[in-house]
Amino acid sequence: MSRQSHRLPEGGLVERSRALRFTFDGRALTGHPGDTLASALLANGVHLTGRGFKYHRPRGIYTAGPEEPNALVTLGRGGRSEPNVPATTIELFDGLEARSQNRWPSLGFDLMAVTSALKPFFPAGFYYKTFMWPRAFWYRLYEPIIRRAAGLGRLADAPDPDRYEHGHLHADVLVAGAGPAGLVAAREAARAGARVLLVDERAEPGGHLADEQLEIDGKGGAAWAGAVAGELGGMENVRILARTSVFGRYDGMTFGALERVSDHLGETGGLPRQRFWTIHAKQFICAAGAIERPLIFANNDRPGIMLAGAARSYLNRYGVLPGREVLVFTNNDDAYLTARDLARAGAAVAVVDTREKAAGAEMLPASVDVHYGHAIIDTGGRKHVHSAIIAPLNGDAGHIGGQPRRCDLICISGGWNPTTHLLSHLGRKPAWDNAIAAYTMPDPGEGAHVAGGAAGIFDLGSALSDAAGAGRNAAGACGFRARGKAILPALEGTQAYGVTPLWRLPQELSSGAKSFVDLQNDVTVCDLELAQREGFGHADQAKRYTTLGMATDQGKLSNVNALGILAELQGRTLDETGTTTFRPLYSAVALGALAGQRRAGEFAPVRYSAMQDWHEKHGAVFTQAGLWMRPYYYPRGGEDFAAAVNREVTAVRTRVGMVDVSTLGKIELKGPDAGAFLDRLYTGGFSKMKIGRARYGVMLREDAMVFDDGTVSRLAENHYFITVTTANAAAVMRHMEFCHQVHWSKLDVQFCSVSEAWSAMAVAGPESRDVLSSVVEGLNLSNEAFPVLSVGEGTIGGAFARVFRISFSGELAYEVYTPAGHGAGVWQAIFEAGRSSGLTPYGTEAMTVMRTEKGHVAGPELDGRTTAGDLGLGRMMSAKKDYVGRWLAMREGLEGANRLQLVGLRPVGEEGSFVKGAHLVTDPRATGPDASQGHVTSAVHSPTCDGFIALALLKDGRARMGERLFAVSPLHGEEVEVEVTDPVFVDPQGERMRV
Amino acid sequence: MRIACPWCGPRPLSEFTYGGDAAKTRPKAPEAAGLETWMDYVYLRKNPAGRHREYWHHGSGCRCWLIVTRDTVTHEIEHVALAAPQMREGKK
């Protein structure tokens, strides 16, 4: 085991008796259970963890929480590789592998650091200004350089092997944050009887308590928090979610949260990696605490410079002494706790306070010097800070270049910002509070409460009594009255908080070296000053102009400092300037978690017909039709696609074939007004259709475009059955419900989707009657008894069968419907009966070929822009009744020579083939959208016509029969001369289906 | 966003499909209505920032069309009713 150079022999929550091995950039190190990657690195004396975004300057661990701007690493390998994870949030496990980012070839020696010398390349507004330069410069020169230089981690290059889950949670009261305020609020709400959901991003409750040396109820902070959490965990109406971040608030008291289920285990062990929770609550208590602000000075980004609260956290929570010669630079009293605790741990500490006096100083041991009215104005040390220059704030420029003071750790504190993001996500703006020099949310809005540090209450005693009130109020709003007094703990070791803001050093104390405001996007004080000079000083403009706050940390550390600087430059107050808008997500959520179970095969349900097994056994190649898997073709022997489809088509045209059409949408309608209802849905009339008859029907949208087509059959006086296209089945049902419930609710009709209840198969070809007659009982299929468009009932192998004499292929054909449970049996029975006729199963492609040969329109022609007239179905539009789409069909523009009309196309010459989507032009060299006269919608090779045929939509097409055009698809490099024909290629009189 | 369906109770947005402006009514006398009235019904929509009555279909629930009164800015839902008048009577 390697020695952890900066681990103290005792203190903190880490389990020193167990060592965890991990690697950072391949270097083997150890830490302990309870460590984060950041604390384990610091325990080993490693501060340098990455390189800056723009200038590639060395950067170190800056915080101890999710607000970390610098120490972003890539975890894991291959498909599990995850970039841009803050080292401060990664719980250490045995075998963890982390790599630094944004450096090349190595972290210690980075070639791109020369961009520091190329500073003029990267001023604020760089991207905007650069876009103004000649385009060629951008693509050839700047973009490649920037791509190389900028950017953070790299994405994984393999699919993520882990599992993610989605879930919903419901609660009366959601408490975000299980720090002291969250615990007390949750306990009060739960005691009143409310169903409480307490959520915290850390593994253990208590928030910052473990970072502090204080006593609550005579215990250490972490022990007290553990006891309260234990008490809550024992209550039936409380659920605690640890390692879970509430990342967003949405409409109607809905919240998003991400639970890291197994990230801390190293291996998922069968568990999902993360869970994405949608939380529905009645009341919300934001107890998210506060985030410390940095102070800004020249070279404030060196490794070894960190927030004062973070240093205290590493010391008290993790037992790590992050430095031995420490400067604490502050404008507020909180940082004195850091000075005190580090001094107690044996570090040599001095405080530099921008103020003239400080109440916090009383707690310091005598060994700690305090320099009042001073500031750190610059630092030295390339890969680790080794010195700082301290100057009196009211002094003169003589101090620049003055005597540096040695140090190996600078702890900075510019005050604390309440974490009110979740209260702002719906657009509510925070207000500036001068007393704590921070934005707060005094009125969090209906149903919301704010407690503790998030409310800007930094004195623990006041925070807890306030939080108890929030818990009781939230429960009360849900109808739960609290009984008795709130339970509040006894406190020792807390102190008052005072702060005097300092947004930037006076001009005369600025050395000219970079002073970073946003460490993650490398935005400096100079950049903000430039934005202001160039007229982009408004908070929202400056953000975009400089990219401040737009990195993955979303400006958690930088936003308020930037607003302070801008306000100062404009001579305004922070109340006047206001903040930029906070939006979800508060913290990063992996795409895998957003996708949840919905990926690969589980992206959407897959639907199979009842005959799926048969299709598989008979070698079908499948294609996806919406959610359905359908046989595409059934290759035999070594047949390729074209050979199989040609064979299947020829079999139907010469003998008999069978296709599974179970996927069609099927709807049954009953009631005295069923016919009248159908009359209003379809262009044709059905109320007068005879019982036992079927007919083709077309539905329009109200704007007169064709919506769907299918068959309508009348099974009994008040009983109809319709089929709709596979793709539109759900939309047609919704449309029918709208028409019935909204337009014509007085019609006495009920209808129901029965798509899944019936299996359906079409038996088509000259021998189809012979095959079916031999297997159907109780139904005479002769031409006289059962002519075209008849509907009848019988049995096949004892199973109920509804038979329709309907043809899509143009051949003598029948559709057989049977309850889905009998689908496979009936299919098999017909197949057996057809053996002697060579009955050939065929797939959707053969079906497409045959419907194209017959000029029947389908999905490609029903593209939402075609009218019934365009498709040659104008004769189906009744002039005797009201129906959806009738009245706008007559308007100007939907009639006349400018419409694209359905035509057929054949190549001129032997070998021509088409591409679907090709444009029809008179001159193949013409370019531009005006050149197109129309386009090819369906194109197939027709064995019946012995060549390629196509359906197309052509301007004024019906008047152009025999005309020659070119079908061109520059994308495919195809150009074919074509002749315009009638869209019906086979049996134009429709005789074959009537035999 | 959740919609409190009169039949099913508060249900998540993913169960519903939006159906547009409920202020629009299909002309009662379709033939006499004239082209302008039809164009207005099919194409013209207000786009208010604020209160809006709109159709929603509870496709993953009771399959009823609802009329939801919603604030388009805050997404707050003021009122939900069944679209079909006689269903409304049946319910309440």
Ligand SMILES: [Zn+2]
């Ligand atoms: Zn419902």
